Amino acid sequence: MATTVTDNLNHVRSTLLPGVQLVAVSKYHPVSQIAEAYAAGQRRFGESHEQELRLKHTELPDDIEWHFIGHLQTNKVKLIVPYISMIETVDSLRLLNEIERQAARVDRTIKVLLELHLAQEETKYGLTPDDCRALLANGEWRQMEHVKICGLMMMASNVDDNEQIEREFQQASDFFDEVKRDFFAHDDYFCERSWGMSADYPLAMRHGSTLVRVGTAIFGER
Ligand SMILES: *Cc1c(COP(=O)(O)O)cnc(C)c1O
Numbered sequence: 001m002a003t004t005v006t007d008n009l010n011h012v013r014s015t016l017l018p019g020v021q022l023v024a025v026s027k028y029h030p031v032s033q034i035a036e037a038y039a040a041g042q043r044r045f046g047e048s049h050e051q052e053l054r055l056k057h058t059e060l061p062d063d064i065e066w067h068f069i070g071h072l073q074t075n076k077v078k079l080i081v082p083y084i085s086m087i088e089t090v091d092s093l094r095l096l097n098e099i100e101r102q103a104a105r106v107d108r109t110i111k112v113l114l115e116l117h118l119a120q121e122e123t124k125y126g127l128t129p130d131d132c133r134a135l136l137a138n139g140e141w142r143q144m145e146h147v148k149i150c151g152l153m154m155m156a157s158n159v160d161d162n163e164q165i166e167r168e169f170q171q172a173s174d175f176f177d178e179v180k181r182d183f184f185a186h187d188d189y190f191c192e193r194s195w196g197m198s199a200d201y202p203l204a205m206r207h208g209s210t211l212v213r214v215g216t217a218i219f220g221e222r
Pocket residue numbers: 025027048069070155196197198199213214215216217
């Protein structure tokens with residue numbers, strides 16, 4: 001029996017632990033499928049390519065909260081800043097500075113996450129824990145009035161070994177606690193832990209995830 005986007009979405013929702021929010025990752029899927037999820041009440045969607053996101057954003061309702069989850073080039077920041085809700089993939093001070101500059105121009109404050117690199121793959125983007133500590137210790141971000149660092153994002157290694165995946169999620173969770181204590185102890189907004197995708201979000205939720213980014217389990221294969 002064929003399942004619909006609505007069925008899949010309702011299934012995924014039924015598996016979320018309390019306090020966990022869903023980012024429906026709609027990259028490469030057509031506007032019609034996003035509209036179906038929207039009709040079923042979903043408002044938070046994730047995309048990873050600026051141009052694709054721009055086209056979808058113009059065609060879909062304004063109350064969608066778009067999360068940018070791909071690698072973001074600094075020259076694309078100004079294109080998404082007027083409407084993006086959260087940029088989950090900040091991996092350099094240079095990018096953070098550019099978001100601040102462009103957000104100031106349009107008088108918005110953009111929520112961002114720092115992308116943490118723990119996975120074994122060389123190809124994944126992101127900050128190592130040391131890069132992340134250095135970026136925060138530098139303190140420049142404290143002067144930025146148009147970006148709000150709301151937490152961390154990470155992707156576990158793409159492996160079959162669940163123990164390794166869980167170790168990485170736990171490492172991310174422990175690192176979140178460290179950063180929270182050292183830099184954001186009095187900032188309630190620093191609370192987001194974005195980990196877990198279709199294949200591993202049940203594991204991620206056991207290790208403190210507050211945002212899961214689920215594509216395939218809702219929209220099917222890309
Ligand atoms: C594509 C993507 C996802 C969703 O992956 P699925 O396996 O389809 O759930 C989540 N996070 C990021 C960063 C992605 O690029």
